[in-house]
Amino acid sequence: MTGMxxxxxxxxxxxxxxxxQALLRLMxxxxxxAISITEIVEKANYNRGTFYTHYENKEALLGDxxxxxxxxxMQSFRAPYEHQDIFRIDELTAxxxxxxxxxxxxxxxxxxxLKSKVILSLKERMFQAIKQITMEELVYENxxxxxxxxxxxxxxxxxxxxxxxxxxxxxxxxxxxxMQEQLILMINWRPREARTxxxxx
Amino acid sequence: MTGMxxxxxxxxxxxxxxxxQALLRLMxxxxxxAISITEIVEKANYNRGTFYTHYENKEALLGDxxxxxxxxxMQSFRAPYEHQDIFRIDELTAxxxxxxxxxxxxxxxxxxxLKSKVILSLKERMFQAIKQITMEELVYENxxxxxxxxxxxxxxxxxxxxxxxxxxxxxxxxxxxxMQEQLILMINWRPREARTxxxxx
DNA sequence: TTAGTTAGTAGACAGATGTTGAATAACCAT
DNA sequence: ATGGTTATTCAACATCTGTCTACTAACTAA
Numbered sequence: 001m002t003g004m005x006x007x008x009x010x011x012x013x014x015x016x017x018x019x020x021q022a023l024l025r026l027m028x029x030x031x032x033x034a035i036s037i038t039e040i041v042e043k044a045n046y047n048r049g050t051f052y053t054h055y056e057n058k059e060a061l062l063g064d065x066x067x068x069x070x071x072x073x074m075q076s077f078r079a080p081y082e083h084q085d086i087f088r089i090d091e092l093t094a095x096x097x098x099x100x101x102x103x104x105x106x107x108x109x110x111x112x113x114l115k116s117k118v119i120l121s122l123k124e125r126m127f128q129a130i131k132q133i134t135m136e137e138l139v140y141e142n143x144x145x146x147x148x149x150x151x152x153x154x155x156x157x158x159x160x161x162x163x164x165x166x167x168x169x170x171x172x173x174x175x176x177x178x179m180q181e182q183l184i185l186m187i188n189w190r191p192r193e194a195r196t197x198x199x200x201x
Numbered sequence: 202m203t204g205m206x207x208x209x210x211x212x213x214x215x216x217x218x219x220x221x222q223a224l225l226r227l228m229x230x231x232x233x234x235a236i237s238i239t240e241i242v243e244k245a246n247y248n249r250g251t252f253y254t255h256y257e258n259k260e261a262l263l264g265d266x267x268x269x270x271x272x273x274x275m276q277s278f279r280a281p282y283e284h285q286d287i288f289r290i291d292e293l294t295a296x297x298x299x300x301x302x303x304x305x306x307x308x309x310x311x312x313x314x315l316k317s318k319v320i321l322s323l324k325e326r327m328f329q330a331i332k333q334i335t336m337e338e339l340v341y342e343n344x345x346x347x348x349x350x351x352x353x354x355x356x357x358x359x360x361x362x363x364x365x366x367x368x369x370x371x372x373x374x375x376x377x378x379x380m381q382e383q384l385i386l387m388i389n390w391r392p393r394e395a396r397t398x399x400x401x402x
Numbered sequence: 403t404t405a406g407t408t409a410g411t412a413g414a415c416a417g418a419t420g421t422t423g424a425a426t427a428a429c430c431a432t
Numbered sequence: 433a434t435g436g437t438t439a440t441t442c443a444a445c446a447t448c449t450g451t452c453t454a455c456t457a458a459c460t461a462a
Contacts, residue, residue: 009429011439033258036418047441052420057234120321127363147386151364155387158363159356162328166355185348186356190391210459212409237448248411253450 016054018044020065023058024112032062032116059121066122069109074129076102100176100183103164110168123165130157159186217255219245221266224259225313233263233317267323270310275330277303297361298381304365305377311369324366331358360387 022044026035037058041048055061076098103110113119134153160183167179174182223245227236238259242249256262277299304311314320335354361384368380 007430009437009439011428015439037420038418048419049421049442050440053439057420059234117322117325120325121318124318124321145386145390147390148383151367151380151383152387152390154363154367155360155384159360162355162359162363163352166352179352182349182352183356185346186353188391189346189348189353190389208460210407210409212458216409238450239448249449250412250451251410254409258450 012054015044015046015050016064018046019051019054019061020068023061024065024109027112027115032058032118062116062118063121063125066113066118066125069106069122070125070129072106073099073102073126074133077130077133099160099164100167100179103168104172104176107168107172111171114168119165119168123161127157127161130161213255216245216247216251217265219247220252220255220262221269224262225266225310228313228316233259233319263319264322267314267319267326270307270323271326271330273307274300274303274327275334278331278334298384300361300365301368301377301380301384304369305373308369308373312372315369320366320369324362328358328362331362 019040022040023035026039026043035058037051038048040058040061041051051061055064079098110119113122131153134157135150163179163183167174220241223241224236227240227244236259238252239249241259241262242252252262256265278297280299311320314323332354335358336351364380364384368375
């Protein structure tokens with residue numbers, strides 16, 4: 001699944017990589033919005049036209065950077081299951097905590113992306129990636145209740161990602177182990193009395 | 202809290218409103234990125250300089266539009282509690298379903314915003330607004346467990362918002378009542394066996 | 403109604419953007 | 433190594449951007 005594309009011209013690989021690195025380095029110094037395309041190509045030592053043959057705009061270039069991160073993340077997410085054919089939903093929640101370790105390992109890059117509002121697109125992209133995995137490869141056993149499987153996945157994944165990005169935005173205030181522990185606690189938590197009707201005073 | 206600002210020059214109100222409407226109308230026809238500031242002011246019949254006296258860029262104008270929506274949303278969110286001084290956490294979840302009704306009522310505007318990736322900022326802004334309410338005015342009773350209150354709020358709110366925006370993106374495939382029902386079901390759901398240790402085969 | 407304040411207009415400016423065409427250079431497959 | 437393909441360069445172009453100035457019009461408070 002990783003090497004499925006046809007061979008790419010080496011010039012393209014070089015150009016794109018140089019542009020990505022140039023943007024990342026610039027983003028360490030100034031805000032994404034304040035960076036011009038002209039600035040990027042000058043830092044990367046390429047012609048401005050070259051940029052436009054590969055990307056429509058700054059955002060597309062940044063999207064490419066994020067895609068690299070996503071691939072890395074997904075690999076670590078799938079890793080525990082690579083020997084098995086399928087996921088089991090009750091193992092998913094317990095193992096999704098592995099994501100915290102991955103994020104923590106790549107903390108530097110995430111910190112850079114955080115400075116712009118780009119991080120929102122990254123979150124969305126992560127959601128799509130994780131959802132695809134869970135919906136395609138997961139086995140849903142709890143067919144006894146009438147919970148919509150897709151909505152359930154949306155609910156759980158957004159909760160998880162919300163937790164992760166809150167953790168990133170807070171500058172990794174807690175260690176990964178604490179975040180994992182809290183996630184497990186909240187998954188197992190439910191309101192003191194389950195109510196379908198609610199009576200106001 | 203609503204009328205706390207000082208009186209604003211009527212010209213400002215007119216200009217800003219005209220610019221907002223112009224942008225919204227343009228966004229019905231073409232993508233946000235493809236709309237130029239020049240285009241906006243021409244549609245609104247104002248000088249380009251006028252735009253820059255009020256907004257830094259397109260995004261700021263759009264942010265203003267979203268802020269109006271947020272105010273509306275928060276009002277509907279607080280409405281059930283306006284007689285009480287405080288929220289109770291177990292009532293929050295049951296009553297947050299009111300949001301679905303609000304979204305459904307403003308479906309047209311949300312559909313327009315959906316076409317750009319602007320909707321991500323809106324989601325983030327909604328999160329901040331709801332979190333502020335829940336953290337400031339909510340009473341946390343469950344101090345017997347060791348769940349971090351802030352993380353718990355982050356978890357629950359992102360799950361809720363994830364559900365809402367999935368609903369929007371899907372073109373309101375289900376009625377509000379169904380979404381509310383599903384939300385309640387998922388809040389009360391927990392894994393078949395609560396485990397702190399997990400043993401792999 | 404008037405005086406003081408502020409918003410809006412018009413024009414000009416350097417720089418950035420997005421697109422194009424023609425020439426050159428680097429690459430890939432054979 | 434050669435030929436066909438494609439990336440890259442360079443220059444030029446109209447347009448948009450962001451900022452500024454001086455002038456005019458509209459608003460607010462008294």
